[in-house]
Amino acid sequence: xxxxxxFSNRLSPTFLRSDFLTEDWLLQAxxxxxxxxxxCCTDAHPPLSRSCCQRLMAAGLTPDMVExxxxxxxxxxxxxxxxxxxxGRCSIHSVKPETCRAGPFTFDVKGEIIExxxxxxxxxxxxxxxxxxxxxxxQQYQLAVKSITHLxxxxxxxxxxxxxxxxxxxxxxxxxxxxxxxx
Ligand code: SF4
Numbered sequence: 452x453x454x455x456x457x458f459s460n461r462l463s464p465t466f467l468r469s470d471f472l473t474e475d476w477l478l479q480a481x482x483x484x485x486x487x488x489x490x491c492c493t494d495a496h497p498p499l500s501r502s503c504c505q506r507l508m509a510a511g512l513t514p515d516m517v518e519x520x521x522x523x524x525x526x527x528x529x530x531x532x533x534x535x536x537x538x539g540r541c542s543i544h545s546v547k548p549e550t551c552r553a554g555p556f557t558f559d560v561k562g563e564i565i566e567x568x569x570x571x572x573x574x575x576x577x578x579x580x581x582x583x584x585x586x587x588x589x590q591q592y593q594l595a596v597k598s599i600t601h602l603x604x605x606x607x608x609x610x611x612x613x614x615x616x617x618x619x620x621x622x623x624x625x626x627x628x629x630x631x632x633x634x
Contacts, residue, residue: 476580507543563629
């Protein structure tokens with residue numbers, strides 16, 4: 452299954468966050484992402500909050516690109532890449548799902564606590580840059596918390612439970628935040 456040309460052409464082809472490309476570390480991060488080839492989009496099934504699903508549908512996502520496994524998520528292509536990965540990059544960068552915006556941070560929910568994890572550098576080569584650059588870490592961490600809390604607050608408890616049953620090895624916990632802060 453592939454993304455229709457109509458869909459990808461209607462969306463920004465930019466790869467990382469070029470709207471903020473005034474800082475050196477962001478230029479470095481974009482360069483790392485461009486050379487990575489989409490490790491974070493391999494076997495990726497980003498969950499879709501209701502608002503994200505509506506946003507993507509409005510932009511051209513079709514129902515056959517989405518599956519429900521206790522929560523809605525994007526399908527993968529036959530080669531294992533996310534259904535929206537095209538020509539070596541995300542075809543929907545400007546409207547991509549919350550967990551994609553949050554990377555390389557990810558999460559788990561334990562009761563009223565959201566645990567924030569960071570993937571290992573072997574999974575995402577931007578991690579080394581974040582560890583070496585406190586400003587970069589803080590900025591991406593803040594964006595990740597905002598994205599993750601938005602996702603969690605737009606899911607039912609059953610959907611959160613289904614997402615959190617998926618193991619995410621090769622991560623390290625970096626913070627815990629209260630779930631009510633997500634509202
Ligand atoms: S939506 Fe975009 S960034 Fe997210 S996994 Fe798919 S291709 Fe990658």
